[in-house]
Amino acid sequence: MTNFIPDNTLSSSKPYHHGDLRRQLLDAAASIIRDEGEAALSMRKLAQEVGVSRTAPYHHFSDKQALLCAVAEEGFRRFRVQVSFGPQAYSGGETNAALSPVLDEETIRNFIRNYIDFAVNNAEYYRLMFGGHLWKSQQLTASLKDEAHASFKLYVDQVRAWQQFAAKETAVDALRYAQVSWSTLHGMSCLLIDGIYLDSAAVAAMTDTAARMFWQQLRGSESSG
Amino acid sequence: MTNFIPDNTLSSSKPYHHGDLRRQLLDAAASIIRDEGEAALSMRKLAQEVGVSRTAPYHHFSDKQALLCAVAEEGFRRFRVQVSFGPQAYSGGETNAALSPVLDEETIRNFIRNYIDFAVNNAEYYRLMFGGHLWKSQQLTASLKDEAHASFKLYVDQVRAWQQFAAKETAVDALRYAQVSWSTLHGMSCLLIDGIYLDSAAVAAMTDTAARMFWQQLRGSESSG
DNA sequence: GCTCTATATAGACGCCGTCAAGATTGCTTG
DNA sequence: CAAGCAATCTTGACGGCGTCTATATAGAGC
Known part of the structure; x- marks a missing residue:
């Protein structure tokens, strides 16, 4: 001393x-x-x-739970930076030249890739952000809840814009489509993170398949040419 | 004494x-x-x-982990009883008269409903069966690993049979389709179990949407009538 | 310089998983 | 039936955990 x-x-x-x-x-x-x-x-x-x-x-931090909430909040901030959310992401604005100015299957595929990449490479955040440990506890920080809801709203808006941009007539409700497609992304991420799907070579193929399914759904019953 | x-x-x-x-x-x-x-x-x-x-x-039980593995194993056994897996589930055998003898969107919807119902009503098992806690630990019981792989194989077989039964030509590889569609089911289950999707009234709508997406994917690019 | 508040510390309590050593029981073999 | 053995159950102990309480230190404002 x-x-x-x-x-x-x-x-x-x-x-x-x-x-x-x-x-x-x-x-x-x-x-x-x-x-x-x-x-x-x-x-x-x-x-x-x-x-x-x-x-x-x-x-x-008032207790361990509060600390984990803060970590999760930081995760959401990174999430929104890496996974390009929002209608502007594809609609050809001057936001990002690397993103394709039109909506096609590849745009969807890139989005899925981004999502999975973030989840796998930031698993420690993703698990907290979307894991039951915090959400079931009924002790979520208000700010964390806001972050999460904002992220989901952005995704719904993106889906709505996708639909308006791509389909002649909307086959399914945008909110439902958003919920189901997010479930797919979340499910793939969980299965990869948790080590249930191990073959990393299969990830690319799964991403391609998911992109095709999403895209065909967006195009409605039109031919997939 | x-x-x-x-x-x-x-x-x-x-x-x-x-x-x-x-x-x-x-x-x-x-x-x-x-x-x-x-x-x-x-x-x-x-x-x-x-x-x-x-x-x-x-x-x-040698330790807590082994006990949890045993609980998960029991979960898989219940899982396979409740969620009617396998090609025979829809192909009109004498196995179960309540199941429709033909493959249509409602068959898919019922299957999804069964899966989600099991996950939500047996959340304590489902979490262990498909949660990262056991799988990441590298200490899985061999029997548990067998149970899990067997369940997934059954699902892949079912998907293959679905495709042969429904589609004129296979749009996507059966294994990939199985992986992606299971991801969707798993994602929905996780989001519900973990309390992220709360509105239970939306579950039915999500199930319907997922069924429609699965079905249209099975039917290939044909009209959805 | 003095006080107030934010920040850091040691001590204690009751949980936890699990190892080690001993007690009790039922099965097996003579 | 007796003796031994393996399975089962018990108490005791150890270190680690979250976190409460009381105390010490440092910087900020008067």
């Missing part, structure tokens, strides 16, 4: 106040979950990881 | 050997998970529930 270097010119002298604890807790939590699984994350280990005492994290 | 009633003429005198412990442990475990969630299941509480000491269950 009685360090003979009195001031804080050396940042490594471990000051009493951490200064950036909340941020580092969130990062360390995601890291631990990614490397060792959600079950391996404990408040004590987390505290030790960032070099504070066991109870220090409780000054930034 | 020195009971003055020496013999076991009274069945309520709690004999040293339980006699039916394994079965009661499995039942109590499923019951606890159903009522209080998987997180609330502890070996100690489980032992207390059935009236034995904390370590008694370890003589029937």
